Amino acid sequence: MNKGMKKILAPVASLRLTVLLFALAMVLILVGTVAQKYEGNWAVVDQYFHSLWLWMPVGFADLRVPFVGGYSLCILMLVNLLAAHAVRFKLSWKRAGIIITHVGLIVLLAGELVTGLFAVEWNMTIDEGRSANYAQDIRVSELAIVDPSPQGHDDVLTVPGSMLARHTNGGTINEPQLPFDIQVLRWMPNSTLTGRGMADPMLKQNTPEVTEGFGTMALASSLPPATGVDGGQVDAPSAYLRFSRDGETLGIWMVSLHGIAFDDPRQPVTVGDKTYLIELRFRRDYKPYTLHLIDFKHDKFVGTQIPKNFSSEVRLVDPTHNEDRTVLIYMNHPLRYRGETFYQSGYSGDTRTILQVVRNPGWLMPYIACSLVSLGLSVHFGVMLRKFVSRTRR
Amino acid sequence: MIKCSKYISQTVIAQAWLKATACGVLSLILLAGCEDEQVRSYQAPKAPAYTPPAPMGPAGRPHAAEPGITWSLPESWLPIPGGSGMAMASFDAPGESGAAKVTVTPLSGQAGGVLPNINRWRGQVGLEPVGAIEEQPMTSVQVDQSPAGLIDLVSPPDATAGIERMLVVLVPRPQHNQTWFFKMTGPNQTVDLHKQAFVDFVESVSFAEAPGE
Numbered sequence: 001m002n003k004g005m006k007k008i009l010a011p012v013a014s015l016r017l018t019v020l021l022f023a024l025a026m027v028l029i030l031v032g033t034v035a036q037k038y039e040g041n042w043a044v045v046d047q048y049f050h051s052l053w054l055w056m057p058v059g060f061a062d063l064r065v066p067f068v069g070g071y072s073l074c075i076l077m078l079v080n081l082l083a084a085h086a087v088r089f090k091l092s093w094k095r096a097g098i099i100i101t102h103v104g105l106i107v108l109l110a111g112e113l114v115t116g117l118f119a120v121e122w123n124m125t126i127d128e129g130r131s132a133n134y135a136q137d138i139r140v141s142e143l144a145i146v147d148p149s150p151q152g153h154d155d156v157l158t159v160p161g162s163m164l165a166r167h168t169n170g171g172t173i174n175e176p177q178l179p180f181d182i183q184v185l186r187w188m189p190n191s192t193l194t195g196r197g198m199a200d201p202m203l204k205q206n207t208p209e210v211t212e213g214f215g216t217m218a219l220a221s222s223l224p225p226a227t228g229v230d231g232g233q234v235d236a237p238s239a240y241l242r243f244s245r246d247g248e249t250l251g252i253w254m255v256s257l258h259g260i261a262f263d264d265p266r267q268p269v270t271v272g273d274k275t276y277l278i279e280l281r282f283r284r285d286y287k288p289y290t291l292h293l294i295d296f297k298h299d300k301f302v303g304t305q306i307p308k309n310f311s312s313e314v315r316l317v318d319p320t321h322n323e324d325r326t327v328l329i330y331m332n333h334p335l336r337y338r339g340e341t342f343y344q345s346g347y348s349g350d351t352r353t354i355l356q357v358v359r360n361p362g363w364l365m366p367y368i369a370c371s372l373v374s375l376g377l378s379v380h381f382g383v384m385l386r387k388f389v390s391r392t393r394r
Numbered sequence: 395m396i397k398c399s400k401y402i403s404q405t406v407i408a409q410a411w412l413k414a415t416a417c418g419v420l421s422l423i424l425l426a427g428c429e430d431e432q433v434r435s436y437q438a439p440k441a442p443a444y445t446p447p448a449p450m451g452p453a454g455r456p457h458a459a460e461p462g463i464t465w466s467l468p469e470s471w472l473p474i475p476g477g478s479g480m481a482m483a484s485f486d487a488p489g490e491s492g493a494a495k496v497t498v499t500p501l502s503g504q505a506g507g508v509l510p511n512i513n514r515w516r517g518q519v520g521l522e523p524v525g526a527i528e529e530q531p532m533t534s535v536q537v538d539q540s541p542a543g544l545i546d547l548v549s550p551p552d553a554t555a556g557i558e559r560m561l562v563v564l565v566p567r568p569q570h571n572q573t574w575f576f577k578m579t580g581p582n583q584t585v586d587l588h589k590q591a592f593v594d595f596v597e598s599v600s601f602a603e604a605p606g607e
Binding site: 133134142146148150152153154155156157158159160162163175177178192194284286298347348350 | 431433435437440486488493500
């Protein structure tokens with residue numbers, strides 16, 4: 001490497017920078033952990049760890065200071081490590097162990113980046129005797145506008161909840177593919193429903209007058225977002241929406257993740273001679289295969305209600321891959337199929353299973369990284385031992 | 395390795411590493427950034443019937459709160475998202491012979507009166523109506539520092555009623571023109587198992603007063 005390049009890289013390769021980065025990482029992890037008391041786990045993960053930078057609270061008043069996010073730290077550590085190799089480290093047998101260990105660390109950092117950027121976690125809920133062909137992301141909501149008129153399938157349009165949130169307080173979404181314009185009168189990231197008859201008069205007064213659907217019976221009111229200490233509670237958004245077509249109002253609807261409290265959470269919206277079904281739901285990902293829940297079992301520790309073991313006996317049917325087999329999913333024995341892993345995650349009642357569906361293209365990288373680090377440390381130990389023995393002999 | 399190092403320049407390796415990492419990191423971030431929040435359009439198989447979304451977590455949560463009320467939730471109860479019907483909140487209390495259902499329902503005014511409600515519940519489990527409130531056995535419980543009555547109704551063996559067992563605590567709040575119902579219904583065995591948890595749950599309830607009250 002030429003001297004000019006070395007000069008440029010020297011500060012980046014500094015060991016002081018490494019120590020500083022580790023110190024910053026410790027602060028980030030500490031504050032990020034405490035933050036989960038006040039915010040949702042995933043909001044914290046996105047804000048603190050899956051970000052380039054953030055406004056970090058300093059603990060008093062509402063003062064916040066800019067701070068490096070997890071991605072920046074990860075990238076800086078990678079650059080620091082590579083620059084150190086480029087500037088200081090020399091290729092030699094004696095250093096082989098160190099180099100392999102560092103390659104392992106690089107794979108580990110890269111793996112975290114890949115996981116952070118591309119891994120997805122979904123839920124699949126199946127009742128005994130029923131089938132499921134989609135998973136849902138319980139952290140992301142969407143407004144589904146379903147045209148049920150085609151034979152054999154539904155035509156589905158989905159508007160992300162984040163888009164509705166961006167247009168809250170009167171903004172209008174008028175995308176060309178939508179059958180009507182959507183004016184977002186109010187968006188509530190987390191909410192609860194109350195029957196209109198027993199709602200607080202102030203709430204009634206401040207709520208848009210709903211003309212259609214179950215919003216005529218119930219009112220949605222805003223709740224603070226679920227925090228990381230709320231025992232796995234997830235946000236259930238609601239919204240008040242005005243639909244219009246060619247400037248003519250079709251009506252005002254209330255849509256809510258709590259819509260399942262009603263007989264059917266899908267509400268009809270008629271435009272001309274066509275009826276669409278609208279529903280605010282968790283984001284769905286349809287699969288080309290079906291899981292049918294044959295039997296769900298859960299054992300409890302004797303004399304208590306503490307779950308001991310869950311298992312789901314499912315039939316996996318995938319016509320595209322000529323697959324039709326029965327699988328038992330239980331703790332630490334997930335089903336791996338087509339790049340996705342189905343873990344037994346939870347249950348509701350005695351007959352409903354909840355599977356966690358994880359797709360992580362970088363799932364192997366931590367294993368490879370740990371193997372490389374172990375190998376590197378072993379090689380380095382061997383090299384040092386040999387050196388020690390030969391010195392002792394002399 | 396020593397031989398190789400004669401032919402492979404360290405400079406080339408180091409620079410290639412740096413370039414590859416920079417490109418890799420940039421392309422990863424760019425690729426991830428491509429997933430923009432847009433209106434999606436797709437065809438989905440017709441759903442035979444609607445499937446409710448996942449409940450709010452794999453296990454009961456220690457504390458739950460709705461506007462105007464707080465409580466401590468038994469660990470083994472599973473929240474049913476959105477409650478059901480007119481209930482503000484509802485939970486599944488699991489049991490071998492089937493889950494019992496717990497509901498919390500606020501109704502306006504006297505909700506039809508105490509005696510008619512008692513007789514309605516008695517009818518639901520297949521018991522004869524009573525002529526006066528005093529004829530209905532009740533156990534005393536404390537709800538938000540006020541005494542309330544726990545009614546325990548068991549279906550007679552020959553009854554054909556759909557509900558085997560019912561526990562109800564009725565809490566009138568005349569100053570707020572409201573009556574609150576805390577109810578557990580389900581198989582006798584399951585309700586028996588969760589009876590103490592239900593009493594603890596009801597006794598943990600605290601009604602938050604609006605500012606200025």
